[in-house]
Amino acid sequence: MTVLRLRDYQRASLAALRGAWERGGDAGRLVVLPTGAGKSLVIAALARETLAQAPLARVAIVTHSRELVAQNFAALKRHWPEAPAGIFSAGLGRREAGAQVLVCSIQSVADRLAAVGARDLVIVDEAHLIPRSAETRYGRFLAGLAALAPAMRVAGFTATPYRLDSGRLDEGPGRLFSGIAYEADTGDLIRRGYLSPLVSKATLTQLDVTGIGRRGGDYIPSELEAAVNHDWITKAAVAELAEYGRDRRAWLAFCAGLAHAASVRDAVRGEGYSCETVEGGTPRRERDRILAAFRAGEIRCLTSVGVLGTGFDAPAVDLVALLRPTRSTGLYVQQVGRALRPAPGKADALILDYAGLVRMHGPVDAVTVRTAEAVRGGAGGLRAKPCPGCGALIALNASTCEACWTEPEAEREPGHDAAADDELPILSGAALPPARPADGPAPEAEWRPVVSWSLERAPDGLDVVLDWDEGAREGCWRVRLRPEGRGYEREKAVLWWRGLGGGRDAPMDAAGFLAAADTLEAPGAIRVTEKALSREMACRTADGRILGDVHRLAERAA
Numbered sequence: 001m002t003v004l005r006l007r008d009y010q011r012a013s014l015a016a017l018r019g020a021w022e023r024g025g026d027a028g029r030l031v032v033l034p035t036g037a038g039k040s041l042v043i044a045a046l047a048r049e050t051l052a053q054a055p056l057a058r059v060a061i062v063t064h065s066r067e068l069v070a071q072n073f074a075a076l077k078r079h080w081p082e083a084p085a086g087i088f089s090a091g092l093g094r095r096e097a098g099a100q101v102l103v104c105s106i107q108s109v110a111d112r113l114a115a116v117g118a119r120d121l122v123i124v125d126e127a128h129l130i131p132r133s134a135e136t137r138y139g140r141f142l143a144g145l146a147a148l149a150p151a152m153r154v155a156g157f158t159a160t161p162y163r164l165d166s167g168r169l170d171e172g173p174g175r176l177f178s179g180i181a182y183e184a185d186t187g188d189l190i191r192r193g194y195l196s197p198l199v200s201k202a203t204l205t206q207l208d209v210t211g212i213g214r215r216g217g218d219y220i221p222s223e224l225e226a227a228v229n230h231d232w233i234t235k236a237a238v239a240e241l242a243e244y245g246r247d248r249r250a251w252l253a254f255c256a257g258l259a260h261a262a263s264v265r266d267a268v269r270g271e272g273y274s275c276e277t278v279e280g281g282t283p284r285r286e287r288d289r290i291l292a293a294f295r296a297g298e299i300r301c302l303t304s305v306g307v308l309g310t311g312f313d314a315p316a317v318d319l320v321a322l323l324r325p326t327r328s329t330g331l332y333v334q335q336v337g338r339a340l341r342p343a344p345g346k347a348d349a350l351i352l353d354y355a356g357l358v359r360m361h362g363p364v365d366a367v368t369v370r371t372a373e374a375v376r377g378g379a380g381g382l383r384a385k386p387c388p389g390c391g392a393l394i395a396l397n398a399s400t401c402e403a404c405w406t407e408p409e410a411e412r413e414p415g416h417d418a419a420a421d422d423e424l425p426i427l428s429g430a431a432l433p434p435a436r437p438a439d440g441p442a443p444e445a446e447w448r449p450v451v452s453w454s455l456e457r458a459p460d461g462l463d464v465v466l467d468w469d470e471g472a473r474e475g476c477w478r479v480r481l482r483p484e485g486r487g488y489e490r491e492k493a494v495l496w497w498r499g500l501g502g503g504r505d506a507p508m509d510a511a512g513f514l515a516a517a518d519t520l521e522a523p524g525a526i527r528v529t530e531k532a533l534s535r536e537m538a539c540r541t542a543d544g545r546i547l548g549d550v551h552r553l554a555e556r557a558a
């Protein structure tokens with residue numbers, strides 16, 4: 001039997017879920033995991049461990065589309081090949097209702113309780129798509145199954161435990177969940193190397209939503225599309241998209257309507273790149289063909305309306321263009337989440353925020369249920385502020401900008417001129433890698449080849465010792481790494497590990513770095529820039545990539 005190896009946070013999510021159930025009360029609990037955090041593995045482990053504890057238990061894994069049913073079933077069998085699993089989905093032409101672990105679409109099973117039969121555990125994937133009202137397919141289905149098996153437990157998995165039209169999934173009348181059992185931290189998973197780092201660039205083209213009406217908390221779709229779908233705006237936005245995306249391999253553009261998506265598609269083609277549109281009305285076979293070609297790298301860009309924001313798995317996506325203004329925090333997080341999955345050769349993913357979503361909702365790793373509720377309720381003010389030093393958007397409560405180490409003045413008001421922001425980090429300061437200096441090195445600084453280097457144990461971590469002049473004290477510098485630290489300290493260690501050729505998953509402690517020292521690549525060159533009150537040291541690899549960016553107060557080795 002295969003062994004499912006879970007990461008610590010994945011194991012913690014299952015432990016928290018079981019703990020919540022054991023404490024009693026309503027059996028419905030939520031597990032919040034960011035896109036790319038291995039949700040399918042956790043679901044497989046939950047189903048498998050349920051059967052291990054109770055061999056006659058029956059499990060249902062429910063979601064909202066045939067594509068997700070197919071994905072979930074494939075993932076289940078990949079992680080657990082001997083699973084006694086089957087599919088119930090009209091769209092897939094399979095009705096294996098008797099399977100002990102049944103992967104199904106809500107549309108196919110909502111009114112077929114007799115066929116599905118009693119279930120001891122129901123796992124709902126993409127739970128944020130469940131309306132609050134009990135008079136929905138999900139509500140009727142879960143209530144019907146609970147009548148067949150009163151002790152039935154329900155686990156909902158999502159990256160966003162809230163909806164724009166009905167607020168939190170675990171609050172209010174008709175709720176199907178009574179609380180969040182576990183929530184993983186996006187920034188922490190990025191710092192630990194489990195998710196792809198995100199970066200964001202300001203766009204000169206900004207979509208104006210002034211005067212657009214709202215319905216159900218979000219902008220009225222017809223008015224929104226009419227406001228943003230103008231040829232000159234689209235061409236300007238796509239010109240920037242093409243410029244930023246030239247060296248990136250897989251782009252997603254989220255648009256405001258069918259006509260808008262078609263206009264963006266045509267403009268991308270006009271820039272010389274392959275592009276297709278996927279929307280709710282795209283015929284099934286055509287959609288499958290397009291998505292397969294996109295995953296294979298045969299199509300550079302997809303424009304999307306109302307789809308691909310949830311459940312779409314394409315790890316190679318390294319650029320997301322936000323061209324649909326929205327007050328839905330969940331939609332914002334789900335769209336950005338398409339770029340979080342790591343992939344071979346993917347250093348990071350770029351988010352182009354034409355719609356001002358970072359300012360409205362905040363850095364994606366700082367979004368909480370509370371901030372989402374504030375936006376939904378129409379609370380004024382912005383969720384991020386620009387750093388006065390480098391223009392990066394940082395969380396409102398950040399006391400220091402991790403991109404440039406500037407301490408923003410407390411009374412400084414967030415600016416509104418998008419063109420003034422050079423870089424708009426999609427992550428809060430705690431999750432950001434240090435930024436490269438905007439103006440380059442001081443004239444007196446020059447790159448010097450590294451002639452020798454080493455890793456050395458330090459009292460609170462380890463040092464990277466770099467020598468550009470063998471034996472001369474002036475030419476020997478050290479950079480302190482703290483792999484066991486949090487926030488910027490951990491991110492810095494991860495960046496150096498990757499830059500030295502160590503791979504995606506950096507060791508969690510200094511001992512792991514030191515044990516692998518002989519397998520790492522030698523840095524190529526360093527430069528030291530004298531400042532008024534400090535020195536800055538930067539390093540680059542042999543092939544010219546900046547490694548670790550700028551480190552202030554670099555110390556000469558003794």
